[in-house]
Structures are given as C-alpha cells and as structure tokens.
Amino acid sequence: MNMPSLVNVTEEIVFGLIKFLLHGLEYQTFCHCESCELEIAAHALNHLPPYYVTTSANREDAFNQLKTSENIQQINKQIILSIYKMGKHPNHTD
Numbered sequence: 652m653n654m655p656s657l658v659n660v661t662e663e664i665v666f667g668l669i670k671f672l673l674h675g676l677e678y679q680t681f682c683h684c685e686s687c688e689l690e691i692a693a694h695a696l697n698h699l700p701p702y703y704v705t706t707s708a709n710r711e712d713a714f715n716q717l718k719t720s721e722n723i724q725q726i727n728k729q730i731i732l733s734i735y736k737m738g739k740h741p742n743h744t745d
C-alpha cells in the first residue's frame with residue numbers, strides 16, 4: 652500500500668469474503684461476473700461501518716481488530732443478504 656492513501660479495511664475484507672463465498676458450491680447458481688461482484692460489494696458496504704486507515708501499520712491493526720470470528724460472521728451475514736438481493740437480479744442481461 653503506497654503512502655499516503657485512504658483505505659477502507661472493511662472494503663478489503665468484504666471483497667475477500669465475497670470472492671470466497673461466490674466461488675463456493677452454495678452460490679454457484681448466482682452470477683459471478685465482475686459487475687455483479689461489485690454490485691454485491693457496494694450493497695454490502697452500504698450496510699456495514701467503514702474502517703478507514705492511512706498507514707500500513709494502522710491497516711494491520713485494523714485487520715486484527717476486524718478479523719474476530721464474531722465480526723466476520725456479522726460481515727458474512729450482510730454479504731449473504733447482498734448476494735441474494737443483487738445476485739438474483741443482475742443489472743445486465745447477457
């Protein structure tokens with residue numbers, strides 16, 4: 652991460668989890684294209700508190716704080732809601 656820059660650590664975690672979930676068996680019927688992935692991320696992130704940092708050290712701290720199993724469960728729950736909301740109604744027709 653180049654300094655200085657504004658990074659939302661919640662966003663990084665959400666992207667990782669969305670990719671992981673969408674490529675699992677449970678969601679194989681949902682669209683996996685980049686556009687849907689971004690729609691799901693946008694929807695989830697609008698419902699989750701952001702966690703902004705500007706330095707690598709703070710980013711590490713934030714990751715450690717956010718990656719509790721309780722918090723990940725909370726984020727996963729929101730992502731699953733977003734997958735159902737966005738994934739069943741893609742913004743594209745092809």
Ligand SMILES: [Zn+2]
Pocket residue numbers: 682683684685686687688741743
């Ligand atoms: Zn799609």
